[in-house]
Amino acid sequence: MKTFDSLFAELIEKARTRPKGSGTVAELDSGVHGIGKKIVEEAAEVWMAAEFQSDAEFAEEASQLIYHLQVMMLAKGLTPEDIYKYL
Ligand SMILES: N=c1c2ncn([C@@H]3O[C@H](COP(=O)(O)OP(=O)(O)OP(=O)(O)O)[C@@H](O)[C@H]3O)c2ncn1[C@@H]1O[C@H](COP(=O)(O)O)[C@@H](O)[C@H]1O
Numbered sequence: 001m002k003t004f005d006s007l008f009a010e011l012i013e014k015a016r017t018r019p020k021g022s023g024t025v026a027e028l029d030s031g032v033h034g035i036g037k038k039i040v041e042e043a044a045e046v047w048m049a050a051e052f053q054s055d056a057e058f059a060e061e062a063s064q065l066i067y068h069l070q071v072m073m074l075a076k077g078l079t080p081e082d083i084y085k086y087l
Helices: 004-017 023-029 031-052 055-076 080-084
Strands: none
Touching: 004 023, 004 055, 004 080, 023 031, 023 055, 031 055, 055 080
């Protein structure tokens, strides 16, 4: 099972090797503005799922929000440690 850290390590590798067909590479190429829009969109979906949908749907939306946050961390050059120190 993937964790926050193992997904982040996978995304670092995607950014480094830029494989064809990678959604992560495409999202990184959309820049902070494009990634920010995905974060806002997914945050709204997390809220809607929590309020109106099943726990499984909420968990899925939450995973997507975490993914887009990680892409933004990559775009900004931040590591999980940069985030953890504020938890
Ligand atoms: N965990 C994720 C993940 N979560 C969300 N997403 C992306 O976010 C989108 C969210 O889906 P939605 O249905 O909410 O949005 P949508 O508007 O229908 O989708 P789009 O039209 O925006 O693509 C998905 O289409 C994916 O593009 C993810 N993309 C990739 N990963 C993981 O990231 C890793 C690298 O992926 P690639 O870079 O694509 O190889 C792999 O382990 C993937 O499992």
